[in-house]
Amino acid sequence: MTAVGAGAPPGPGAAIPEVPASAWEQALRELSEAGFDCLDFLTAVDRGHCRQVIARIRRSADWQAAMVSTQVAAAAPVLASATGVFPGASWHERETAEMFGIEFEGLADSRPLLLRAQPAKPPLLRGEFLPARVARPWPGAAEPEVGADGRRAGNPSRRRQRPLGVPDEPAQGRP
Amino acid sequence: MMTPEPAHGAIGLDPQACTSCMLCVRECPTWCIELGSHTEEVSDPGARRPRTVNVLDSFAIDYGLCMYCGICIEVCPFDALAWSPDAADPTADPGGLVLGIDQLRGWFATPSDS
Numbered sequence: 001m002t003a004v005g006a007g008a009p010p011g012p013g014a015a016i017p018e019v020p021a022s023a024w025e026q027a028l029r030e031l032s033e034a035g036f037d038c039l040d041f042l043t044a045v046d047r048g049h050c051r052q053v054i055a056r057i058r059r060s061a062d063w064q065a066a067m068v069s070t071q072v073a074a075a076a077p078v079l080a081s082a083t084g085v086f087p088g089a090s091w092h093e094r095e096t097a098e099m100f101g102i103e104f105e106g107l108a109d110s111r112p113l114l115l116r117a118q119p120a121k122p123p124l125l126r127g128e129f130l131p132a133r134v135a136r137p138w139p140g141a142a143e144p145e146v147g148a149d150g151r152r153a154g155n156p157s158r159r160r161q162r163p164l165g166v167p168d169e170p171a172q173g174r175p
Numbered sequence: 176m177m178t179p180e181p182a183h184g185a186i187g188l189d190p191q192a193c194t195s196c197m198l199c200v201r202e203c204p205t206w207c208i209e210l211g212s213h214t215e216e217v218s219d220p221g222a223r224r225p226r227t228v229n230v231l232d233s234f235a236i237d238y239g240l241c242m243y244c245g246i247c248i249e250v251c252p253f254d255a256l257a258w259s260p261d262a263a264d265p266t267a268d269p270g271g272l273v274l275g276i277d278q279l280r281g282w283f284a285t286p287s288d289s
Binding site: 133136138139140142143144161163 | 195197200201203206208209210211212213214229230
């Protein structure tokens with residue numbers, strides 16, 4: 001298979017080889033047969049229109065790493081489980097299912113892994129606001145306090161700073 | 176606790192270099208930095224009016240929240256933050272991971288190479 005970079009370890013910013021979702025399990029199997037026998041990591045990224053699933057697999061002989069990715073539609077995020085090839089993928093897939101709402105077909109263990117209670121929507125999707133971001137005041141809102149002379153420093157008309165990624169109306173962020 | 180250098184074990188602060196500009200606090204993705212400051216007026220000889228300067232009162236990093244991304248170090252215009260090879264010690268409760276100026280100053284004195 002040429003799609004998978006099984007040579008030099010992928011550095012930061014390197015493009016990750018991509019396979020169609022239908023070929024995901026087969027791509028992993030081919031890597032496994034090529035000596036990449038140790039699943040290092042499996043996670044997902046919310047790309048908006050789709051969710052990208054990424055796996056990093058190492059070759060225990062020389063510890064070389066290969067990465068492979070696929071995309072599943074945001075509307076129907078279903079992907080074949082990698083546990084048939086790498087049983088250790090179970091832990092990562094449970095986490096990815098919980099955090100990104102991806103359903104892994106064939107994943108035998110679907111118990112929640114990290115969250116005490118599954119929220120209405122997966123918390124790591126970009127459209128979701130973390131409750132902690134709403135509940136806790138932003139430390140960046142602080143300004144140097146009023147000086148000893150009672151005058152406030154800086155230009156009082158300056159627009160108030162807002163934290164990135166938090167809605168203006170906190171109520172909007174409540175799940 | 177030491178790790179091989181150059182290591183990103185903890186973040187140290189030089190309180191003398193910090194101008195309380197709040198850039199690190201506002202850029203921190205995990206909201207783990209809390210900074211307290213006030214302003215004072217300084218009269219320079221020959222100046223027509225006094226200058227207003229920020230004075231740093233408190234600076235704390237919550238190592239229970241910090242993800243060691245180093246953005247605070249990158250954005251600091253005054254190089255008041257730096258990586259240290261030391262690491263925050265384990266504590267019995269999460270509040271013990273909030274470390275203030277005294278601890279952070281010590282880490283600034285032992286910087287990493289990068």
